[in-house]
Amino acid sequence: MLTDHEQERLVDLLAGTAEVIGDxxxxxxxxxxxxxxxxxxLPVLERALATCRRELKGRLSLAAILERIEDGHPAPNEAWAIAIRAADEGATVVWTGQTRDAWAAAYPLVLAGDKIAARQAFLEVYTRLVKEARAARELGSHHVSLGSDVSGRDSVLRQAVAAGQLAHEQVAEHLALPASNPTFNAVALLEGRVEAAPGADVRTRARLAEVGELLAAPAGRAA
Incomplete structure (x- = not known):
């Protein structure tokens, strides 16, 4: 909910936008x-009014502003393109609650092999759900549906984070771990020498040096 100060700012933005487009x-x-x-x-409204100033001529209406609000709800055809990926159980999908629920209604038709009817059912349900969400001023909130293909998750989740759909903390446990740097020189070890790898830290280098000295000590020598 806008604060009193933000509402005053919005009045100024509305008046200024109307004037710019000749209203x-x-x-x-x-x-x-x-x-x-x-x-x-307020930032969402500022962007919508900026779009109005670029696109409208002559009249500023509430409907025109609402149509240009970026509320996180994909357009129906875009939502269907996202949802249909869930037909592949291996695929990881990032979608809004409305997309997920509309897919649940369409999925039985997909299983029956009638994708045309499935798409029609999806679009009908999705349009209704988004209309209800917008009437309640609910922004689109994204969720993850993890697929069975673990190797394919990483790029999907990172893309969603980059797009601002998900916070990194939400998906961190599902992201691939970075490759660890070796602490010792494997080739030297095969030759009977203990050497630290170039990327090893100071503490690891010191410990490996101690191990190397112990291995190099004459047999039977007391530690």
């Missing part, structure tokens, strides 16, 4: 618009 916004209309838009974050 005039009466105070009463501005009050009603602010009341209807107060459930969104």
């Amino acid at each position: 005039q916004l009466r105070p009463t209309a501005a009050v009603f618009m602010v009341a209807d838009l107060a459930g969104y974050a």
Whole structure:
């Protein structure tokens, strides 16, 4: 919910946007618009109004602003393209709750082999769910559906983090661990010598040096 200061800022943005596109916004209309838009974050509204200034001519309406709000809900066809990946049980999918629930309605038709009917069912349910979410001012929230193909998860999850759909903390346990640096020189060990690898830290180098000295000591010598 916008604070009082943010609502005042929004009034200024609405009036300025109307003026830029050749419209005039009466105070009463501005009050009603602010009341209807107060459930969104100010940066989201600022971006929507910036788009209005670029695209609209002559009239600023509440509907035009709402259409341009980036609320995290993919367009229906984009949501279907995301959801259909879940037909592959090995695939990891990052989707909104509305996409997931619409897919649940379409999945039986996919299993039956009728993808055309599945797509129609998906789009119908998805459109309704997004309409309800937008009426409640709910932003699209992304979730992960992990596939059985472990090797394929990494790129999907990293891409979602880069796009701001997921926080790194949400998926860190599912990301591949970076390759560890060897602490000793394997080739030297095969030749009977104990040597630290170039990337080993100081403590490891010291410990391996001690091990090397012990191995090089004459047999039967007391430690």
